[in-house]
Amino acid sequence: MSDLNGASSSDRHDTGFAQVAPPNSTGIRVVIVGAGFAGLGCAVESKRKGHDVLILEKFKELKALGDIISFGNNAGRVFERWGLHDKFWTVCSHVETLMIHNAQGELLVEQPNPDPLFGAYAYNGHRGELHTMLFEYAQSLGIDIRLGQDVSEYWETETEAGVFSNGERIAADIVVGADGVRSTARTLVLGYEDKPKSSGYAIYRSWFDCAEQGVDKDPLTSFICQGKDLLYGWIGPDVHFLAHSSSDGKKLSNVITHKDDADITESWSFPGKMEDCLKIVEGWDPRCAALLSKAPSLVDWKLVYRDPLPTWISEGGRLALIGDAAHPFLPTSQQGASQAIEDGVTLAVVLQLAGKESVPLAVRTWEKIRYQRVRRAQLLGESVRDMWHKAKPEDKGQAVAIPKPEWLLGHDAEKHAYEVYDSSAKGILQNGYELPTLPVIVPAAGA
Ligand SMILES: Cc1cc2nc3c(=O)[nH]c(=O)nc-3n(C[C@H](O)[C@H](O)[C@H](O)COP(=O)(O)OP(=O)(O)OC[C@H]3O[C@@H](n4cnc5c(N)ncnc54)[C@H](O)[C@@H]3O)c2cc1C
Incomplete structure (x- = not known):
């Protein structure tokens, strides 16, 4: 014991x-x-x-x-x-820093992630x-x-x-x-x-192995699996996308939150369609679609709130x-x-x-x-x-940093x-x- x-x-x-x-x-x-x-x-x-x-x-x-x-x-x-x-x-x-970008891929803040904290x-x-x-x-x-x-x-x-x-x-x-x-x-x-009740948002989520999905081979995505853990974010109207590598950059988690008023009486999650997911980032920094499309499958998580x-x-x-x-x-x-x-x-x-x-x-x-x-x-x-x-x-730096x-x-x-x-x-x-x-x-x- x-x-x-x-x-x-x-x-x-x-x-x-x-x-x-x-x-x-x-x-x-x-x-x-x-x-x-x-x-x-x-x-x-x-x-x-x-x-x-x-x-x-x-x-x-x-x-x-x-x-x-x-x-x-x-x-x-x-x-x-x-x-x-x-x-x-x-x-x-x-992760040492959180890099937050706008939809066009411009870096808005490089936020240090001190750990331990307090x-x-x-x-x-x-x-x-x-x-x-x-x-x-x-x-x-x-x-x-x-x-x-x-x-x-x-x-x-x-x-x-x-x-x-x-x-x-x-x-x-x-x-x-x-x-x-x-x-x-x-x-x-x-x-x-x-x-x-529906929060008005849903999240497409995925977690997968970078090498198996060729993340390390694609010039648009290889930046996220460079032997260390990285956290990249992109923000736009009613959307935010976080791509988080772990296990020294060997695994990738994609989480993209977007508007969705669908009924939430179903199970907490069910399979999502990649084409719907990619529509959200149309016209965005091309790294977003490239990262998202590497996922072998997606979970569509209707975000419940009350x-x-x-x-x-x-x-x-x-x-x-x-x-x-x-x-x-x-x-x-x-x-x-x-x-x-x-x-x-x-x-x-x-x-x-x-x-x-x-x-x-x-x-x-x-x-x-x-x-x-x-x-x-x-x-x-x-x-x-x-x-x-x-x-x-014009929002940059502290204006978009996680408190x-x-x-x-x-x-x-x-x-x-x-x-x-x-x-x-x-x-x-x-x-x-x-x-x-x-x-x-x-x-x-x-x-
Ligand atoms: C399968 C699953 C996967 C999840 N994945 C993620 C994720 O990837 N990322 C994330 O941020 N959050 C995820 N969550 C939610 C997250 O775990 C919770 O928001 C948070 O940890 C608070 O946990 P909780 O114990 O209050 O609720 P939950 O983690 O939802 O745990 C509730 C537990 O109660 C059990 N239960 C329900 N009804 C009954 C009953 N009548 N009798 C006995 N047992 C019952 C459920 O089976 C479950 O194990 C997930 C939750 C579940 C259940």
Whole structure:
């Protein structure tokens, strides 16, 4: 079994805060629905905080699905604390600068990408590879992960919460709905159907081997596979295209976001047509079509978004939604997966501090700690999209650079939860539970 202290990482950075409680010391039974990054992250930190954890996951076997995913330094701090740095770092891309161009191919900004930043690393890599590593790490801690479990019902009483999974009734002190952007927990926990809506955008995505697809042979594309990882971006009205090489320039990920109001009731992704994709970059810098056309196949990912939910928790305070189930992100925030990790870490800490007798107070305090921060991070993603999609011809340098604010990336979710729990819980004990409010301050891009 792995060491809960994440010993291998502690020499690398002073990760500031890392409290590990004896196994099952709190007596709190946590059932988590979904083994994505949100569910796994919550499970690992819950184990570290002395809770007893069970994950119920619908997929029948672990598969390395998806393509590129980004974890900011705020989530990187958590992974490093868990001792995952060496594993993650080996499979992640290491980009020194982000080169952003306009549609004509003129370089608008060469943005340095310092890593580590604010005392922690960021990790950008293949979702499937990183997910497999986290999944196996959770298993190595002895976390009970049951696959092939389709959770169809949630319930709570004053003293318990639970689910029905494959017809079996399972009870716990708290149930965490980490079942992603098309969450059924959301309907079952909140008591009303809140369907995800189209964001108005879709993304053509691909991930492939450069040599196999001849990227290194084409004079228009060979620049991206020169023995190191590179990140090139092109921006135009309502479109941005990111081409990201990894594994020392051997793999390429193409991600092009464009206007699309199609129905989003289908699966999260399905095959896309290359001719539709290439139409988007007609008349653009010829490197764009050349890079995009190298992909052997495309995923057409309809980007789902939603207005902020009024609450992420049930009336009784024993059911909570985390990750995409509570708050899907635009990719331009580069924070969807990171905020999912922060959610789980924070929840595990507040449960430990509140104790088994006060689980509803912990859950309500968790929402209070997380709600405004998550919304600020979501808004940052919207402002980056607008900055790129509405850029004026004269916009260059900082005007098109990705903001890397310390409030976001320097955050330590574990430490913060320990620091603010008492004051946040006190407010609820004194005044009663109130629905969370949206933040008043809208962060400006570049702030
Ligand atoms: C297959 C897949 C591929 C993805 N690829 C990418 C990518 O390439 N790049 C990117 O940026 N993001 C990708 N994402 C989204 C990204 O993982 C999330 O936005 C982010 O990590 C937050 O994760 P989450 O755990 O909240 O949600 P998800 O990652 O969506 O995880 C939710 C989990 O809940 C499970 N689940 C759903 N319903 C039930 C149920 N009723 N009972 C039990 N389990 C259930 C799902 O099978 C899934 O494993 C992908 C998601 C999935 C599911």
